[in-house]
Amino acid sequence: MQIVQWTMWFNLLYCYRLSLTKLKKRGIETNLCLSLTPYLLPSFFFTFAPIIHCIIFHSHQNHRVFFSFLFSS
Structure with a gap:
């Protein structure tokens, strides 16, 4: 469980x-x-x-790219 939490924080920091x-x-x-x-x-x-972090902090700049990527997968 702690490994998953560390991985989550690493991913959030990487996105940031x-x-x-x-x-x-x-x-x-x-x-x-x-x-x-x-x-x-x-x-x-x-x-x-x-x-959710990406949606909040990145979609306001490039929402078209985000949604096209989201629905294409």
Whole structure:
């Protein structure tokens, strides 16, 4: 259980770090965050925390990219 919590915090910090880097192409950090989430977090319940984080902190900048990525998967 503690390993899952550490993984969750690592993923959230990784998403936050990506948002701070201000990548040249907007939308890359959201796609990376969502694509890494299932691999970093094996637990189904804890997978939603980083996704919700991405929706709140990234979708206002690039909501078109986010929703197109979400519905294409």
